[in-house]
Amino acid sequence: MRDILDHCAGLPVTRVPGGTVLLPEGARTGRAYVLVDGRIEVLRGDTQIAVCDEPGMVVGEMSALLDAPHTATARALDDAKVIAIEDAAGFLREHPAMLWQIAGLLARRLNAATGYVADLKRQFADREDHLAMMGEVLEALLYEPDRAIDPGSLRDPNGT
Numbered sequence: 001m002r003d004i005l006d007h008c009a010g011l012p013v014t015r016v017p018g019g020t021v022l023l024p025e026g027a028r029t030g031r032a033y034v035l036v037d038g039r040i041e042v043l044r045g046d047t048q049i050a051v052c053d054e055p056g057m058v059v060g061e062m063s064a065l066l067d068a069p070h071t072a073t074a075r076a077l078d079d080a081k082v083i084a085i086e087d088a089a090g091f092l093r094e095h096p097a098m099l100w101q102i103a104g105l106l107a108r109r110l111n112a113a114t115g116y117v118a119d120l121k122r123q124f125a126d127r128e129d130h131l132a133m134m135g136e137v138l139e140a141l142l143y144e145p146d147r148a149i150d151p152g153s154l155r156d157p158n159g160t
Helices: 002-007 061-066 088-094 096-123 130-143
Strands: 013-016 021-023 032-037 040-044 047-052 073-076 080-085
Touching: 002 032, 002 096, 032 061, 061 088, 061 096, 088 096
Parallel strands: none
Antiparallel strands: 013 080, 021 073, 032 080, 040 047, 040 073
Protein backbone atom coordinates (compact mmCIF):
# COMPACT_ATOMS: atom_id res chain seq x y z
CA MET A 1 0.00 0.00 0.00
CA ARG A 2 2.89 2.32 0.67
CA ASP A 3 3.79 2.05 -3.02
CA ILE A 4 0.54 3.82 -3.81
CA LEU A 5 1.54 6.67 -1.49
CA ASP A 6 4.82 6.95 -3.40
CA HIS A 7 2.85 7.51 -6.64
CA CYS A 8 1.01 10.37 -4.93
CA ALA A 9 4.14 12.15 -3.71
CA GLY A 10 3.76 15.87 -4.11
CA LEU A 11 -0.06 15.86 -4.05
CA PRO A 12 -1.61 17.88 -1.23
CA VAL A 13 -2.76 16.09 1.92
CA THR A 14 -6.13 17.16 3.30
CA ARG A 15 -7.34 16.70 6.86
CA VAL A 16 -10.99 15.64 7.12
CA PRO A 17 -13.00 15.46 10.33
CA GLY A 18 -14.56 12.20 11.47
CA GLY A 19 -17.98 11.64 9.92
CA THR A 20 -17.10 13.36 6.65
CA VAL A 21 -18.56 11.57 3.62
CA LEU A 22 -15.84 11.47 1.02
CA LEU A 23 -17.74 9.50 -1.62
CA PRO A 24 -21.52 9.06 -1.54
CA GLU A 25 -22.94 5.80 -2.87
CA GLY A 26 -24.69 6.32 -6.19
CA ALA A 27 -23.00 9.64 -6.99
CA ARG A 28 -20.57 10.31 -9.84
CA THR A 29 -17.83 12.46 -8.35
CA GLY A 30 -14.88 11.38 -10.49
CA ARG A 31 -12.78 11.43 -7.31
CA ALA A 32 -10.73 8.86 -5.48
CA TYR A 33 -9.00 9.19 -2.13
CA VAL A 34 -5.77 7.72 -0.84
CA LEU A 35 -5.58 7.27 2.91
CA VAL A 36 -2.54 8.84 4.57
CA ASP A 37 -3.61 8.48 8.19
CA GLY A 38 -6.81 7.56 10.05
CA ARG A 39 -9.69 5.25 9.17
CA ILE A 40 -12.26 5.29 6.39
CA GLU A 41 -15.29 3.02 6.47
CA VAL A 42 -16.88 1.69 3.31
CA LEU A 43 -20.65 1.25 3.45
CA ARG A 44 -23.05 -0.34 1.01
CA GLY A 45 -26.40 1.02 2.09
CA ASP A 46 -26.26 0.83 5.88
CA THR A 47 -23.91 -2.17 5.92
CA GLN A 48 -20.27 -1.61 6.71
CA ILE A 49 -18.27 -3.55 4.12
CA ALA A 50 -14.74 -2.63 5.18
CA VAL A 51 -12.64 -0.32 7.29
CA CYS A 52 -9.58 1.10 5.54
CA ASP A 53 -6.87 1.84 8.08
CA GLU A 54 -3.63 1.17 6.24
CA PRO A 55 -1.84 4.15 4.68
CA GLY A 56 -2.04 3.90 0.89
CA MET A 57 -5.49 2.31 0.77
CA VAL A 58 -7.63 3.73 -2.02
CA VAL A 59 -11.38 4.38 -2.19
CA GLY A 60 -13.20 5.45 -5.35
CA GLU A 61 -11.00 3.50 -7.75
CA MET A 62 -13.79 1.18 -8.94
CA SER A 63 -16.00 4.08 -9.94
CA ALA A 64 -13.12 5.66 -11.87
CA LEU A 65 -12.23 2.45 -13.68
CA LEU A 66 -15.82 1.53 -14.48
CA ASP A 67 -16.87 5.09 -15.36
CA ALA A 68 -19.85 4.49 -13.12
CA PRO A 69 -21.38 5.91 -9.94
CA HIS A 70 -19.77 4.98 -6.65
CA THR A 71 -20.89 1.53 -5.55
CA ALA A 72 -20.47 2.38 -1.87
CA THR A 73 -20.14 5.31 0.52
CA ALA A 74 -16.70 6.12 1.90
CA ARG A 75 -16.78 8.02 5.20
CA ALA A 76 -14.04 9.06 7.62
CA LEU A 77 -14.57 7.19 10.88
CA ASP A 78 -12.45 9.65 12.80
CA ASP A 79 -10.20 12.55 11.85
CA ALA A 80 -8.19 11.41 8.85
CA LYS A 81 -5.61 12.65 6.39
CA VAL A 82 -6.26 11.86 2.74
CA ILE A 83 -5.01 12.72 -0.70
CA ALA A 84 -7.92 13.74 -2.89
CA ILE A 85 -7.54 12.86 -6.55
CA GLU A 86 -10.15 14.98 -8.30
CA ASP A 87 -9.91 13.29 -11.73
CA ALA A 88 -9.19 9.73 -10.69
CA ALA A 89 -9.55 8.22 -14.18
CA GLY A 90 -7.21 10.79 -15.70
CA PHE A 91 -4.70 10.37 -12.88
CA LEU A 92 -4.66 6.61 -13.38
CA ARG A 93 -4.15 7.00 -17.13
CA GLU A 94 -1.19 9.28 -16.46
CA HIS A 95 0.29 6.98 -13.78
CA PRO A 96 0.31 3.42 -15.18
CA ALA A 97 2.47 2.16 -12.32
CA MET A 98 -0.23 3.18 -9.84
CA LEU A 99 -2.86 1.68 -12.11
CA TRP A 100 -0.90 -1.57 -11.99
CA GLN A 101 -0.84 -1.43 -8.16
CA ILE A 102 -4.61 -0.91 -8.09
CA ALA A 103 -5.14 -3.71 -10.61
CA GLY A 104 -3.28 -6.02 -8.24
CA LEU A 105 -5.46 -4.92 -5.31
CA LEU A 106 -8.62 -5.49 -7.34
CA ALA A 107 -7.39 -8.90 -8.51
CA ARG A 108 -6.76 -9.93 -4.88
CA ARG A 109 -10.26 -8.75 -3.91
CA LEU A 110 -11.82 -10.63 -6.83
CA ASN A 111 -9.87 -13.77 -5.94
CA ALA A 112 -11.10 -13.60 -2.35
CA ALA A 113 -14.69 -12.89 -3.44
CA THR A 114 -14.83 -15.70 -5.98
CA GLY A 115 -13.32 -18.12 -3.46
CA TYR A 116 -15.97 -17.14 -0.95
CA VAL A 117 -18.80 -17.42 -3.48
CA ALA A 118 -17.49 -20.83 -4.64
CA ASP A 119 -17.53 -22.02 -1.04
CA LEU A 120 -21.11 -20.77 -0.63
CA LYS A 121 -22.09 -22.48 -3.87
CA ARG A 122 -20.77 -25.80 -2.53
CA GLN A 123 -22.51 -25.33 0.83
CA PHE A 124 -25.89 -24.41 -0.63
CA ALA A 125 -25.92 -26.46 -3.86
CA ASP A 126 -28.99 -28.42 -2.77
CA ARG A 127 -31.04 -25.36 -1.82
CA GLU A 128 -33.88 -24.04 -3.95
CA ASP A 129 -34.21 -20.59 -2.37
CA HIS A 130 -32.23 -17.40 -3.01
CA LEU A 131 -29.00 -19.02 -1.78
CA ALA A 132 -29.09 -21.34 -4.78
CA MET A 133 -28.17 -18.41 -7.04
CA MET A 134 -24.54 -18.56 -5.88
CA GLY A 135 -23.68 -20.34 -9.13
CA GLU A 136 -25.14 -17.49 -11.14
CA VAL A 137 -23.21 -14.94 -9.09
CA LEU A 138 -19.96 -16.85 -9.49
CA GLU A 139 -20.41 -17.23 -13.24
CA ALA A 140 -21.18 -13.53 -13.60
CA LEU A 141 -18.07 -12.60 -11.60
CA LEU A 142 -15.81 -14.81 -13.66
CA TYR A 143 -17.21 -14.81 -17.17
CA GLU A 144 -19.76 -12.06 -17.69
CA PRO A 145 -18.43 -8.88 -16.11
CA ASP A 146 -21.03 -6.62 -17.74
CA ARG A 147 -24.00 -8.76 -16.73
CA ALA A 148 -26.13 -7.21 -14.01
CA ILE A 149 -26.78 -9.36 -10.95
CA ASP A 150 -29.74 -8.77 -8.69
CA PRO A 151 -28.85 -10.52 -5.42
CA GLY A 152 -32.30 -9.95 -4.00
CA SER A 153 -31.20 -7.97 -0.96
CA LEU A 154 -32.56 -4.72 -2.36
CA ARG A 155 -35.60 -6.46 -3.82
CA ASP A 156 -36.45 -8.27 -0.58
CA PRO A 157 -34.43 -7.29 2.52
CA ASN A 158 -35.68 -10.37 4.38
CA GLY A 159 -34.25 -12.71 1.76
CA THR A 160 -37.52 -14.50 1.23
